[in-house]
Every structure is written in C-alpha cells, then in structure tokens.
Amino acid sequence: MAEFLWERSPTSPPPEGEPSVRSTVIALATAAIVGALALHVGPASAAGVENEGAGCPVPALPDAGSLPTVSRLPDPFTRLDGTRITTTGDWRCRREEIKRLAEKFVYGTKPAKPASVTGTVSATGITVNVADSGRTASFSARVELPSGSGPFPAVVVLGGFGADTAAIKAAGAAVISYDPYPVGREGTPRSNKQGAFYSVYGSSSSTGLLVAWAWGVSRIIDVIEQSGGSILRADATGVTGCSRFGKGAIVTGAFDQRIALTMPIESGSAGVPIFRGIPGEGAQSLSSAYGEQPWLGDAFGSFTGAPTRLPVDTHELVAMVAPRGLFIMDNPHIANLGPRSASVAALAGAEVYRALGAGDNITYWSDVQDGSHCANRAEWREPLQRTIQKFLLRTGSHTGTMRISSRAQGNLAEWRDWQTPVLGTSPSSPASPSPSLSLSNPPSPSTSPSPSTPAGACSASYRTVNSWSGGFQGEVTVKAGTAPINGWAVSWGLAAGQTISQVWNGTHTTSGSTITVRNAAYNGPVAANGQTTFGFVAGGNPSTPALTCTSGVGRSAVSRAAWSAAAGDVASGPWRS
Known part of the structure; x- marks a missing residue:
C-alpha cells in the first residue's frame, strides 16, 4: 500500500497503492529528417502515422531466460545487433527495437489499427466504434471547447484528471475527457481482463491496462482524423493524466507518434521513474505496482524483483517520444512516487532529444512547493500554456528546461556507462507516409562561440x-x-x-x-x-x-x-x- 495520505473528492482518482473509488495528437510525425538539418518539431504539412517504424526489420528479441544482469541503464543508441546508430535517420528503426522490447518485457503488445474504426465528433463529445476479426467494441469521450472559433487543437485528459484544464482551454486548446476504464477496467484479474480493448483482443490478453488505455486514445485520434477537421484539428493532439493516469499518459505518448505533446504528472512506479532506481528510492515497489492493478503486461511479473535484468528501462520510454513535445511534471515531496528515479529517466531520455537536435522539446519540472498529490500548481501554469502554444497551436518558441527539486535530484552519471553520440544527418527520411517537419524552431546558437580548436586541445x-x-x-x-x-x-x-x-x-x-x-x-x-x-x-x-x-x-x-x-x-x- 502507498505510504502517504491523500485528500480527494469522491470523483478524484486514487493515488498509487489505494483501491479505485470510481469507475470511470492528428499529430506531428516525429522522425522525419530534413536534408542535412537536425530534427525540430514544427507545423506538419500532412498527417502523421501511429508508428513510423512499423516496417523496420527487427532482429529476434532475446528470451527472458537469457537476459544478463545490467545494473546501469541500457544504451538507447545501441542496436540489438550491438552496433550504435550514427545518424538521426537511424533513430526510426532503433526506436522500433525499443518499442518491441518494451512490449515484450514490460507493457504487452499494442495492436495495429483495427480493421474498422468509425465514430463521430461534435462540440460536446466523441464516439468510437471498433470492429476487428468479428469482434466489436464502442466507447466515448466528452469534449469541452475553448472560447473562439475552431477548429481547435485538443488535449486528451485521461480519467478527466491531469494538467490544469482551465489553463489548457485558456491557452486555446480543447479538452477531451477520456475515461479509460470502459476501455480497460481496473479491479479485474489478469486472466479475465475487461473493457473495450479486451472485448476485441480477448480477456486473457497479456497486454496490460496502460497500453489498452493508449490504444483507446489512438482510436479517438483515428475518429478525429476522419471527422473532416471542422471542430478539432487532426494535426495537433496532446495527452495528459495524473497518478495512474500519468502512467497512461506517458505510455500513450510513447506509443503513438501522432501525439504532438505528452504531459504526464506524478506518474510514480510503472510510469516515468526508472525501474532500476525504484528499489533504492523507497518508492512503491515494482511488485506492488504490478500486483495492485494489471497496469503492466503479464510478462513484467518476472522482473518485479530483478529490474536489472530488463533489456529496456523507462528512460527509453521517454526517448520514444523524441523529438515531439514532452512536459513531465513531478512531485518531489512524496518519495512513494519515485521522483528521484523519474528525474534520472528524464535526464537520460533528454540525451536522445539532444542527439536528435531537439533538446529544447523536453521539460522535466519537479521544483514545486505544494506537496499535495495531483494538485494544480502555480509553477506549472505558465510553462504548460507556453508548451501548448508551441506544440499544439504552433505559435510560440518555448524552450524546454530541467527544473529538478533539490529534494529529489537524481544523478545520471551513476546510472549510465554510455556516451551520447554526435549523430550525423541522414539524406533519407523515414518511410512514407511520414510528413516533412518544418524547421520553425532551429537550434539556439551558442552565446559563447567556440574558436577553432587545434590538435590535442x-x-x-x-x-x-x-x-x-x-x-x-x-x-x-x-x-x-x-x-x-x-x-x-x-x-x-x-x-x-x-x-x-x-x-x-x-x-x-x-x-x-x-x-x-x-x-x-x-x-x-x-x-x-x-x-x-x-x-x-x-x-x-x-x-x-x-x-x-x-x-x-x-x-x-x-x-x-x-x-x-x-x-x-x-x-x-x-x-x-
């Protein structure tokens, strides 16, 4: 059980460690490489795809029984064959390898788009109908529009509880309140999972709830794409959530490359914090997170006591979002949430952002005064709105930052033995139909120029x-x-x-x-x-x-x-x- 108290209203989601008390984006393609320039997120000229690396050849994944013990974080730049990527264009297929490892050992498989996805978009709601292999399922979400005239970008709020919804609408984005429980219900045994996802893929599916919830967001984006774009824009979707829904938000953003902005809040164990760091920090244990709800895939049960055997860790989940917008909000006052391990995940994942030339697109912010779980914080309001303006409205040039509280500072140097490479640019872009990305936010020039450097200096x-x-x-x-x-x-x-x-x-x-x-x-x-x-x-x-x-x-x-x-x-x- 979680070792902290949390005051909440009857409709608020519980923190990790408590039983549930309530039943309850299109996007920017991300791996396009333009000519000989570094990747930077800007307005997309066409629709993106859910997974740009789907066609990449991936070597056979290791068996669980053959995995070595590795105490430090896996190198996100080293392929399964042992070679390191050398260009920005290599990241597309390296990301696909990470995705496959994460699916096999941590989350379970996220299926490709079903054979049929239909639905409606109105000023007040979205309906989704799915059919695949003779099985069907339906669910819906509520829409709140901001003032002004559309079409609007939108932020999907998992569980109706994530980033400050008033601030989101004030920034000019709509709010899509998505209840993930009808898609993947909590309180069910792993052998009999329930919800729309499992109605289509089977109640005994080994895929955990976090990926099921992410699948539901992807189907909402499918419907927005088909709607004609008169109400919600089909090229500007974000996602957010707090606590268990923060876990869902980071997984959603990592597994769908159409999502332009991912904003997890206080996600705790099974969210952003590195698995390897949780046992030493006093956060909710991996066995507790695995056993509390079927959030993680069934295969993760073999690693709850041995995270150092995992061939993947959450810094690579962060990296899967790159180079798209990522704003991680955390709480340094509650050790049970693993904020120290979360800061390490952010710092390590930011190395991939920097290697891709998109270091300005990631923010980690735990420097806050209020320790209440899932509170709307004054420190986050301005960066939240500026981040929405940059990645969803594309009217700003917000620069990401690492605002790590001194109460919960992780030290990346203790967790890695790999160096971030200087990636060359690749003349080839990811496979079509990925869009070209506008380089509207080029790298900031150094304010202290480097002189030419002689040998040995x-x-x-x-x-x-x-x-x-x-x-x-x-x-x-x-x-x-x-x-x-x-x-x-x-x-x-x-x-x-x-x-x-x-x-x-x-x-x-x-x-x-x-x-x-x-x-x-x-x-x-x-x-x-x-x-x-x-x-x-x-x-x-x-x-x-x-x-x-x-x-x-x-x-x-x-x-x-x-x-x-x-x-x-x-x-x-x-x-x-």
Whole structure:
C-alpha cells in the first residue's frame, strides 16, 4: 500500500497503492529528417502515422531466460545487433527495437489499427466504434471547447484528471475527457481482463491496462482524423493524466507518434521513474505496482524483483517520444512516487532529444512547493500554456528546461556507462507516409562561440537554455580539435549572486567563485572534431561566462600539472595507469 495520505473528492482518482473509488495528437510525425538539418518539431504539412517504424526489420528479441544482469541503464543508441546508430535517420528503426522490447518485457503488445474504426465528433463529445476479426467494441469521450472559433487543437485528459484544464482551454486548446476504464477496467484479474480493448483482443490478453488505455486514445485520434477537421484539428493532439493516469499518459505518448505533446504528472512506479532506481528510492515497489492493478503486461511479473535484468528501462520510454513535445511534471515531496528515479529517466531520455537536435522539446519540472498529490500548481501554469502554444497551436518558441527539486535530484552519471553520440544527418527520411517537419524552431546558437580548436586541445561554448525568476539552466558544449581527447575539464568564474545547484553529464567542484566541471566516466573520450555536452541548473541571473577548457589526451599532450590544476584529483582522471 502507498505510504502517504491523500485528500480527494469522491470523483478524484486514487493515488498509487489505494483501491479505485470510481469507475470511470492528428499529430506531428516525429522522425522525419530534413536534408542535412537536425530534427525540430514544427507545423506538419500532412498527417502523421501511429508508428513510423512499423516496417523496420527487427532482429529476434532475446528470451527472458537469457537476459544478463545490467545494473546501469541500457544504451538507447545501441542496436540489438550491438552496433550504435550514427545518424538521426537511424533513430526510426532503433526506436522500433525499443518499442518491441518494451512490449515484450514490460507493457504487452499494442495492436495495429483495427480493421474498422468509425465514430463521430461534435462540440460536446466523441464516439468510437471498433470492429476487428468479428469482434466489436464502442466507447466515448466528452469534449469541452475553448472560447473562439475552431477548429481547435485538443488535449486528451485521461480519467478527466491531469494538467490544469482551465489553463489548457485558456491557452486555446480543447479538452477531451477520456475515461479509460470502459476501455480497460481496473479491479479485474489478469486472466479475465475487461473493457473495450479486451472485448476485441480477448480477456486473457497479456497486454496490460496502460497500453489498452493508449490504444483507446489512438482510436479517438483515428475518429478525429476522419471527422473532416471542422471542430478539432487532426494535426495537433496532446495527452495528459495524473497518478495512474500519468502512467497512461506517458505510455500513450510513447506509443503513438501522432501525439504532438505528452504531459504526464506524478506518474510514480510503472510510469516515468526508472525501474532500476525504484528499489533504492523507497518508492512503491515494482511488485506492488504490478500486483495492485494489471497496469503492466503479464510478462513484467518476472522482473518485479530483478529490474536489472530488463533489456529496456523507462528512460527509453521517454526517448520514444523524441523529438515531439514532452512536459513531465513531478512531485518531489512524496518519495512513494519515485521522483528521484523519474528525474534520472528524464535526464537520460533528454540525451536522445539532444542527439536528435531537439533538446529544447523536453521539460522535466519537479521544483514545486505544494506537496499535495495531483494538485494544480502555480509553477506549472505558465510553462504548460507556453508548451501548448508551441506544440499544439504552433505559435510560440518555448524552450524546454530541467527544473529538478533539490529534494529529489537524481544523478545520471551513476546510472549510465554510455556516451551520447554526435549523430550525423541522414539524406533519407523515414518511410512514407511520414510528413516533412518544418524547421520553425532551429537550434539556439551558442552565446559563447567556440574558436577553432587545434590538435590535442579542446574548446567550450555556452548557451542559456532557459531562465526564470531567481535561476537559469545552462548548457556547455565541449569540442575536441583535430585529435581525440581522453578527458576534459571546463572552468569559469561565477558572476555575483550565482550558485550552481545541479550538474549532469559531469562532476563539479567550486573554489571561491570559480567552478570546474570535468567529464563523467562515460564522456571523457571525445573523437577528433567530436563534441559532448553537460548541463547545469544555477541560482541567480544568467550571464555569458568566459570558459577555459583543458584536455587530457595522453601524457605527452598536456602536462600532468596542468590537468591536475584544471580537473582536481589526478588519480581518478585520464592520467591514471
């Protein structure tokens, strides 16, 4: 049972660990690669598809009994055959491999679009009728339109309880209140699952409720596509939900690439938090989450006590959303929700976003004062509306941020031993019918340009990713010269009033007003002309620092004393024998 109290109205969803008390997007294609430019989400010129990697060849998946124990997070950039992807175009089929692993070992299979999906869209509701292989099912959802004239983008709210619906409508988007229980009911045994999904695919299906709920959202999008677009736009759908419905929201966004914006809130175990981190954090245990309701697929039962044997983890669920919009909202005040593990999932998944050139499209925000579960928070209202404007109305240029509370900070360096590659661009786009994506939000230029870098040296450039009252997020790019480097350190002086609260993809020390960040174990080696990045959250006002980069390329390239001065502990640096 969940070890916290939660006050709620009779119609509110329960938190994880309590029994249920109530029965209760078209989109942006995401993997198009345009010419030789990086991926960035912008207005789509045509409809997308639910799964762009459906035609990718996927090697045979491993058997559960042959899986090794791997304590750190799997490398999202390494294919099943052991090779690493090298271009942005490779991500489409690598994503499909991750999807198949997630289906087999965690969630259960999400079937392709049924043979027949029909329905209606009105200003007050949506009806869905499904038929496949002689079986039929129906369900419906309620619609609330914002003021103004349509057609409108829309946000599907699972369970009628997710992101602030007043803020959603004020931003100009409709709200689709989708009750997932008629599609996949809680309170049923795994051998006799009930709801529209299981009426079509069988009550003994091994697919869990989260994918069943996601399937229902996909069928709603099918109906919106067919409606002619006079009320709801068929190219701008988002999804949100809190608590158990937050689990459903992240799975929905990951498994349907037509969804332009995914917004899970306080999703807890079986949601965003990495499975590998939950046992050490004191969050709801995996066995409890698996046993409480059939949210996860039946196959996950073999891993509740051994998450380190999973060949996939939730940072790759986050990555499956890339490069589309993702706004993860979390609560650092309730350890049972696993916020520390959730921040690690976000930081690791953000590495895929950055590799695809879409680092501005992901936000993780747990820096909130109110600890009530599933509360509407003042801190989220403005970024929520700006995110909706960017990804659904396509009228803004909101920059994503990592606002991780000091109460529940995860350390990505402890969870990975892989380095984020610099992906080349691919001249070929994903297979048709994926749309071209407008590059309306190109990468932000560095505010501190990198000079040309000679052999055996490194350079560093800085940009402010985001800022707010009393703080900001910065990113530093470290670039090698014409020879590879094996370790680096970047130093700069903090301006008056600045403090560093968190660093990822590196370790930092402070001496007076000087901060030095040196590489983590996995990103010290940088290929010739290659680059890596680290990020940080700071207090104070943003400024453009003067950066000094010192590289370790071997004993003959720079002096041991120089490296020691820049990086600190020589014994743990690249000089170690």
